[in-house]
Amino acid sequence: MEFQYESHAQERGMERFGVLFTQDELMELVERIHAGDAEYIGKGNKRATIWMIEYKNQKVYPVIDFDAKFILTFLTKPMAYRTAKRNRNNPCNLN
Numbered sequence: 001m002e003f004q005y006e007s008h009a010q011e012r013g014m015e016r017f018g019v020l021f022t023q024d025e026l027m028e029l030v031e032r033i034h035a036g037d038a039e040y041i042g043k044g045n046k047r048a049t050i051w052m053i054e055y056k057n058q059k060v061y062p063v064i065d066f067d068a069k070f071i072l073t074f075l076t077k078p079m080a081y082r083t084a085k086r087n088r089n090n091p092c093n094l095n
Helices: 002-017 023-034 077-089
Strands: 039-043 048-055 058-065 070-075
Touching: 002 023, 002 058, 002 070, 023 048, 023 058, 023 070, 039 077, 048 077, 058 077, 070 077
Parallel strands: none
Antiparallel strands: 039 048, 048 058, 058 070
C-alpha cells in the first residue's frame, strides 16, 4: 500500500510543483520533517499531518502519515491551509 501512496505523491509533486520526486527524495523529505526541518501547518485527517518544507528553492506542502513515515500526497499552499483550517474548526475530523 505504501507504494501506491508513493506513486500518488510523485504524480501530485509533478502536477503541483513541477518536480518528479524519486522514492529516495520522498524519504529524505520525511526524514527532514521528523528531524524538525519543516513547518507544521496542521492536521490533514485522523492520521495525516500537513507540512511546509523548502525543497530545491521552493516551498512544497507534503501530507505525511506521521506514524508510518511516508508521504501521502502534496498540496498547493492554498489547499494546505484550507484543509488545516477546516480540520482545526471541525474537531470531529481529528479523532
